Amino acid sequence: MTGNLLIAQSGGPTAVINSSVCGTIVEAKRRAQIRSIYGAINGILGVLDENLIDLRQEAPEAVSGLRGTPSAALGSCRFKLKQEDYSRVMDVFQAHQISYFVYAGGNDSMDTAHKIASLATEKNYELKVMGIPKTVDNDLMVTDHCPGYGSVSRFNAIAVRDAGLDTDAIYTSDTVKVVETMGRDAGWITASTALARDGVDSAPHLIYLPERPFVTSKFLADVKSVYDRIGRVVICVCEGLKDEKGEFVKASSTKVDTDRFGHAQLGGVGDYLTNLISENLGFKARCDKPGTIQRVSMTCASQTDLNEAYEVGQTAVSRAVEGESDKMVTLVRKSNEPYKCETGVVELEKVALKTRKVPDEFIHADSNFVSDAFLRYVKPLIGGPLPEYAHLKRKPVERLLPARR
Amino acid sequence: MTGNLLIAQSGGPTAVINSSVCGTIVEAKRRAQIRSIYGAINGILGVLDENLIDLRQEAPEAVSGLRGTPSAALGSCRFKLKQEDYSRVMDVFQAHQISYFVYAGGNDSMDTAHKIASLATEKNYELKVMGIPKTVDNDLMVTDHCPGYGSVSRFNAIAVRDAGLDTDAIYTSDTVKVVETMGRDAGWITASTALARDGVDSAPHLIYLPERPFVTSKFLADVKSVYDRIGRVVICVCEGLKDEKGEFVKASSTKVDTDRFGHAQLGGVGDYLTNLISENLGFKARCDKPGTIQRVSMTCASQTDLNEAYEVGQTAVSRAVEGESDKMVTLVRKSNEPYKCETGVVELEKVALKTRKVPDEFIHADSNFVSDAFLRYVKPLIGGPLPEYAHLKRKPVERLLPARR
Numbered sequence: 001m002t003g004n005l006l007i008a009q010s011g012g013p014t015a016v017i018n019s020s021v022c023g024t025i026v027e028a029k030r031r032a033q034i035r036s037i038y039g040a041i042n043g044i045l046g047v048l049d050e051n052l053i054d055l056r057q058e059a060p061e062a063v064s065g066l067r068g069t070p071s072a073a074l075g076s077c078r079f080k081l082k083q084e085d086y087s088r089v090m091d092v093f094q095a096h097q098i099s100y101f102v103y104a105g106g107n108d109s110m111d112t113a114h115k116i117a118s119l120a121t122e123k124n125y126e127l128k129v130m131g132i133p134k135t136v137d138n139d140l141m142v143t144d145h146c147p148g149y150g151s152v153s154r155f156n157a158i159a160v161r162d163a164g165l166d167t168d169a170i171y172t173s174d175t176v177k178v179v180e181t182m183g184r185d186a187g188w189i190t191a192s193t194a195l196a197r198d199g200v201d202s203a204p205h206l207i208y209l210p211e212r213p214f215v216t217s218k219f220l221a222d223v224k225s226v227y228d229r230i231g232r233v234v235i236c237v238c239e240g241l242k243d244e245k246g247e248f249v250k251a252s253s254t255k256v257d258t259d260r261f262g263h264a265q266l267g268g269v270g271d272y273l274t275n276l277i278s279e280n281l282g283f284k285a286r287c288d289k290p291g292t293i294q295r296v297s298m299t300c301a302s303q304t305d306l307n308e309a310y311e312v313g314q315t316a317v318s319r320a321v322e323g324e325s326d327k328m329v330t331l332v333r334k335s336n337e338p339y340k341c342e343t344g345v346v347e348l349e350k351v352a353l354k355t356r357k358v359p360d361e362f363i364h365a366d367s368n369f370v371s372d373a374f375l376r377y378v379k380p381l382i383g384g385p386l387p388e389y390a391h392l393k394r395k396p397v398e399r400l401l402p403a404r405r
Numbered sequence: 406m407t408g409n410l411l412i413a414q415s416g417g418p419t420a421v422i423n424s425s426v427c428g429t430i431v432e433a434k435r436r437a438q439i440r441s442i443y444g445a446i447n448g449i450l451g452v453l454d455e456n457l458i459d460l461r462q463e464a465p466e467a468v469s470g471l472r473g474t475p476s477a478a479l480g481s482c483r484f485k486l487k488q489e490d491y492s493r494v495m496d497v498f499q500a501h502q503i504s505y506f507v508y509a510g511g512n513d514s515m516d517t518a519h520k521i522a523s524l525a526t527e528k529n530y531e532l533k534v535m536g537i538p539k540t541v542d543n544d545l546m547v548t549d550h551c552p553g554y555g556s557v558s559r560f561n562a563i564a565v566r567d568a569g570l571d572t573d574a575i576y577t578s579d580t581v582k583v584v585e586t587m588g589r590d591a592g593w594i595t596a597s598t599a600l601a602r603d604g605v606d607s608a609p610h611l612i613y614l615p616e617r618p619f620v621t622s623k624f625l626a627d628v629k630s631v632y633d634r635i636g637r638v639v640i641c642v643c644e645g646l647k648d649e650k651g652e653f654v655k656a657s658s659t660k661v662d663t664d665r666f667g668h669a670q671l672g673g674v675g676d677y678l679t680n681l682i683s684e685n686l687g688f689k690a691r692c693d694k695p696g697t698i699q700r701v702s703m704t705c706a707s708q709t710d711l712n713e714a715y716e717v718g719q720t721a722v723s724r725a726v727e728g729e730s731d732k733m734v735t736l737v738r739k740s741n742e743p744y745k746c747e748t749g750v751v752e753l754e755k756v757a758l759k760t761r762k763v764p765d766e767f768i769h770a771d772s773n774f775v776s777d778a779f780l781r782y783v784k785p786l787i788g789g790p791l792p793e794y795a796h797l798k799r800k801p802v803e804r805l806l807p808a809r810r
Contacts, residue, residue, distance in 0.1 A: 394444075
């Protein structure tokens with residue numbers, strides 16, 4: 001089948017989603033079946049608005065430069081199509097003779113792609129639809145992991161190790177640090193902060209995932225226990241933590257008096273827990289929340305992640321040209337040492353709107369850290385060891401005076 | 406004068422304070438006047454507790470590795486000596502025959518160092534005291550800039566550029582982003598985020614420093630104005646922002662009901678302003694707060710900063726051996742293009758406890774950005790241009806359909 005290809009990006013940006021676009025463009029250029037290569041600006045919104053760009057007009061350096069450029073070069077969106085929007089999508093596809101549609105995104109985007117594929121079939125419009133997995137949250141079903149996750153994991157592993165060294169140095173006044181990571185529905189990102197730990201007492205000391213209900217008394221006891229042992233505590237928490245009732249863990253959002261207390265619900269779980277620790281245990285605590293910076297940091301991107309993002313882009317095109325449709329490209333791990341991963345495909349229906357939680361075997365029995373099995377899973381994804389730091393042996397000088405009173 | 410040298414680190418860690426320790430050790434080893442080279446663990450607390458280590462016992466690789474290791478390898482502290490503590494300091498110095506004391510820190514540490522120097526003179530104890538400037542806040546007097554500042558500036562320039570690309574991509578749903586940076590008393594760190602801007606409409610769009618009183622109505626009008634022009638806004642704010650009454654800008658800390666509203670004062674200025682924007686302008690806004698991660702990020706450290714930190718360590722030793730005392734090493738900018746900087750010294754008394762604010766000529770007349778003069782000042786400090794990103798030219802495809810209703 002010969003026709004035009006359209007690619008779009010959706011959902012939260014990552015460090016590597018542009019690598020997938022690059023892989024898609026490079027592979028599409030190699031294929032005789034593909035005439036024009038279009039990009040939609042701001043995802044499916046760009047399709048609705050017929051806001052398309054011609055990617056064959058981009059300089060080769062700009063296309064290859066996408067592999068070193070974070071965020072989403074075509075623009076992204078969070079937009080749920082209404083029923084009537086789908087026919088507009090088909091109108092735009094028909095007008096521009098789109099035979100191949102590649103959509104990079106998360107589980108909502110895979111739902112959108114699946115519905116477009118179904119409608120095309122229903123209308124006898126020949127269209128090959130392929131999804132490219134893209135989410136720092138790593139919560140798509142079937143695929144071993146998602147492009148974007150390895151890089152956010154590398155960023156957070158380095159950030160938490162550095163933040164841990166910071167607390168090690170100044171613990172005599174700043175005793176507790178809470179680092180809040182992304183992850184609304186699953187704890188994959190928070191879990192990966194365990195990669196920061198390079199010694200038995202190094203950060204992070206505690207990790208809390210939304211896969212386990214948050215219990216305040218247990219949390220405070222955990223913090224106290226680490227403090228009693230080593231005098232400082234670095235805690236990594238997921239923005240999506242929920243309590244036993246299934247409510248997000250944060251300050252009350254009830255307002256009694258908007259003039260005086262209209263801003264009572266400030267901050268997220270990190271600030272809430274920082275406050276909880278100060279009030280209940282009396283420790284000086286502070287909160288770091290890298291926010292969107294963690295998901296688009298190219299400085300800390302994983303080379304493995306960058307390569308895999310490129311490959312899933314290529315695979316989306318090659319599979320579509322070979323006649324497959326209504327599928328998402330997956331990553332299939334073949335071996336762990338040495339790490340080997342191939343691409344595969346899965347029906348979009350099996351990933352659309354579904355969320356893959358961190359499984360029980362990846363969570364420590366105490367619910368306050370990850371398991372060794374998780375560390376084996378995540379380690380190859382960050383593209384090599386963390387930067388090496390010096391360690392002083394600190395040979396003590398003999399004391400000559402009586403102890404200070 | 407022949408004797409032992411003691412070095413200690415104080416205050417908040419940075420990416421480059423260990424480079425200063427490395428420079429100190431390397432230079433001390435070259436000097437015949439210096440016998441033992443000791444480090445105090447956790448700053449002046451380590452002196453009081455006679456908790457010293459022998460730095461001549463460290464492997465050369467560990468010492469040189471300090472140049473690539475963030476935080477404070479000797480440990481740090483925030484501790485104000487009481488009057489009676491000073492005589493204990495002198496006892497420890499005498500017991501260990503300390504003739505040279507090098508203290509790396511901010512304006513509090515320079516006060517401590519100055520008082521120690523004065524007491525030694527008073528007691529006829531021969532001691533050379535040298536301060537090494539160290540603060541990401543860049544708020545020490547006299548010196549052109551402070552080691553640590555170039556690296557935190559590079560981190561934030563990259564982080565805000567990335568966070569800006571993130572907002573550019575997803576502005577159709579996430580319209581406003583507030584990035585809160587460090588800086589309790591001065592806005593130097595926040596000001597440096599202006600280095601992220603690489604195009605007329607790129608982030609950051611607004612910058613607020615504590616050198617100007619924060620006025621809510623003006624702030625909201627500024628945000629609205631940028632939004633009306635380009636549809637998205639990235640705002641950088643300093644944690645130390647104050648209103649016209651001199652109060653920190655944040656949520657009310659008044660508690661009426663600890664059971665229900667005990668956590669009302671969560672979050673800092675970033676969360677407060679995010680909330681203010683959402684409530685008053687109706688935009689979806691989010692807050693990134695890299696916190697301590699910004700000050701200890703080695704991945705984004707400035708090579709210029711690393712080199713200068715090393716040099717001030719060397720200079721502290723060479724000046725002390727030459728007989729100077731009660732001084733802090735300074736950085737003296739000789740030319741801007743090409744950037745040339747030398748080391749000098751200043752009396753500790755002239756920097757102790759004093760804070761250098763961002764001067765008027767570095768702040769934009771509208772009080773919501775920096776001036777070009779500031780950009781010329783800060784640019785050489787971050788050690789080279791930011792990583793290059795690809796830019797698509799986005800050649801539009803001709804529209805074939807009527808516009809969407």
